[in-house]
Amino acid sequence: AQKVTQAQTEIxxxxxxxxxxxxxxxxxxxxxxxxxxxxxxxxxxxFLIRRxxxxxxxxxxxxxxxxxQKSTSSFNFTITASQVVDSAVYFCALSEVDRxxxxxxxxxxxxTQLTVWP
Amino acid sequence: DADVTQTPRNRITKTGKRIMLECSQTKGHxxxxxxxxxPGLGLRLIYYSFDVKxxxxxxxxxxxxVSRQAQAKFSLSLESAIPNQTALYFCATSGxxxxxxxxxFGPGTRLTVL
Numbered sequence: 001a002q003k004v005t006q007a008q009t010e011i012x013x014x015x016x017x018x019x020x021x022x023x024x025x026x027x028x029x030x031x032x033x034x035x036x037x038x039x040x041x042x043x044x045x046x047f048l049i050r051r052x053x054x055x056x057x058x059x060x061x062x063x064x065x066x067x068x069q070k071s072t073s074s075f076n077f078t079i080t081a082s083q084v085v086d087s088a089v090y091f092c093a094l095s096e097v098d099r100x101x102x103x104x105x106x107x108x109x110x111x112t113q114l115t116v117w118p
Numbered sequence: 119d120a121d122v123t124q125t126p127r128n129r130i131t132k133t134g135k136r137i138m139l140e141c142s143q144t145k146g147h148x149x150x151x152x153x154x155x156x157p158g159l160g161l162r163l164i165y166y167s168f169d170v171k172x173x174x175x176x177x178x179x180x181x182x183x184v185s186r187q188a189q190a191k192f193s194l195s196l197e198s199a200i201p202n203q204t205a206l207y208f209c210a211t212s213g214x215x216x217x218x219x220x221x222x223f224g225p226g227t228r229l230t231v232l
Contacts, residue, residue, distance in 0.1 A: 035220060
């Protein structure tokens with residue numbers, strides 16, 4: 001079973017629209033971290049945010065915001081007033097901390113391809 | 119200069135050939151990882167290493183081997199390449215508290231096996 005599910009394979013929006021990328025995770029650990037990475041067309045992977053399992057505060061960084069809800073095991077990512085430069089594949093990832101054998105591993109979702117049209 | 123480098127960046131090879139992908143890092147991190155990315159499948163872990171003496175298989179290690187020559191170097195080998203190993207390969211590093219710190223990725227190696 002997948003530990004991280006990104007149900008949206010592709011999303012297309014027009015510039016200035018808001019868009020939310022969904023991420024649902026599965027773990028039995030009580031301590032874990034969640035991440036979002038961006039992969040622009042150039043191919044590199046860019047770290048966006050880390051959130052630990054004890055901090056459910058939402059976070060905002062410019063046009064980006066993240067909504068972490070343990071009750072629904074979700075860590076959703078919203079881009080406000082999207083721009084063409086936001087076009088990329090976005091990955092959600094989970095790191096489990098309780099289990100020594102998997103310590104430090106990242107489990108990635110399959111990614112969501114976001115296309116923002118001008 | 120990039121903190122995590124991968125060589126080569128692109129490689130085309132034939133079925134049955136032995137291929138080595140190299141990764142070097144200047145971040146001083148202990149933990150290093152190899153992933154492959156296939157369209158629609160995300161990134162899948164091939165091998166990971168927590169230090170020079172520690173090598174662990176990931177979820178798709180069959181057909182691959184690795185060598186951690188030094189703290190800064192982690193190589194991935196395909197002993198006998200096959201077409202379904204055509205993919206984008208990423209090396210990553212991580213330091214500090216395991217699980218907490220984000221992983222830093224190299225630029226990727228695009229491998230095509232004909």
